[in-house]
Amino acid sequence: DAGVTQSPTHLIKTRGQQVTLRCSPKSGHDTVSWYQQALGQGPQFIFQYYEEEERQRGNFPDRFSGHQFPNYSSELNVNALLLGDSALYLCASSRDRADTEAFFGQGTRLTVV
Amino acid sequence: GEDVEQSLFLSVREGDSSVINCTYTDSSSTYLYWYKQEPGAGLQLLTYIFSNMDMKQDQRLTVLLNKKDKHLSLRIADTQTGDSAIYFCAEKNQAGTALIFGKGTTLSVSS
Numbered sequence: 001d002a003g004v005t006q007s008p009t010h011l012i013k014t015r016g017q018q019v020t021l022r023c024s025p026k027s028g029h030d031t032v033s034w035y036q037q038a039l040g041q042g043p044q045f046i047f048q049y050y051e052e053e054e055r056q057r058g059n060f061p062d063r064f065s066g067h068q069f070p071n072y073s074s075e076l077n078v079n080a081l082l083l084g085d086s087a088l089y090l091c092a093s094s095r096d097r098a099d100t101e102a103f104f105g106q107g108t109r110l111t112v113v
Numbered sequence: 114g115e116d117v118e119q120s121l122f123l124s125v126r127e128g129d130s131s132v133i134n135c136t137y138t139d140s141s142s143t144y145l146y147w148y149k150q151e152p153g154a155g156l157q158l159l160t161y162i163f164s165n166m167d168m169k170q171d172q173r174l175t176v177l178l179n180k181k182d183k184h185l186s187l188r189i190a191d192t193q194t195g196d197s198a199i200y201f202c203a204e205k206n207q208a209g210t211a212l213i214f215g216k217g218t219t220l221s222v223s224s
Contacts, residue, residue, distance in 0.1 A: 042214030104156040
């Protein structure tokens with residue numbers, strides 16, 4: 001079992017650009033959640049996807065959007081990047097949106113310059 | 114609102130016990146979690162406890178929950194240098210879907 005996989009592992013973008021991050025959930029999981037972890041902070045919930053729909057959203061602007069595909073994989077898109085978007089972006093998967101256990105990927109380190 | 118607080122740093126010697134503390138605000142939380150994060154890595158689920166339990170033990174890990182005081186602790190017995198990491202306490206949000214994390218406790222283990 002490959003667990004939760006994220007790509008890319010690192011990337012550097014320029015302020016104002018757009019970025020797409022990808023996540024494949026653990027086998028048997030159908031729910032994907034995205035979190036942003038700024039340096040020295042705990043992860044902050046961005047949104048959750050279940051049955052290809054955004055089911056819940058945290059306190060993030062509309063520049064953050066996502067998608068879930070029929071195979072349950074997911075993308076996180078961030079438009080008009082700001083320096084403050086630099087962070088580790090974590091994807092978590094679970095068997096359903098209220099599952100007890102959520103498993104995290106290794107994350108994508110985004111640096112905005 | 115929902116909030117989780119932790120002490121930021123703990124230093125112990127190898128072989129000692131470590132106790133990491135956490136307080137949370139949402140009394141309706143059904144599950145409370147401990148995650149471990151090593152440098153440059155994602156989060157590893159260590160253990161979790163259901164809110165109707167007082168204690169849960171899993172090998173070297175013991176979780177204590179005081180629901181009245183909204184206090185959660187993680188005890189690591191016989192702490193090893195490999196336990197050096199950041200430990201996050203988390204609660205489920207009111208909808209039962211997202212996790213609310215504390216800022217993390219950095220555990221430093223010296224030999």
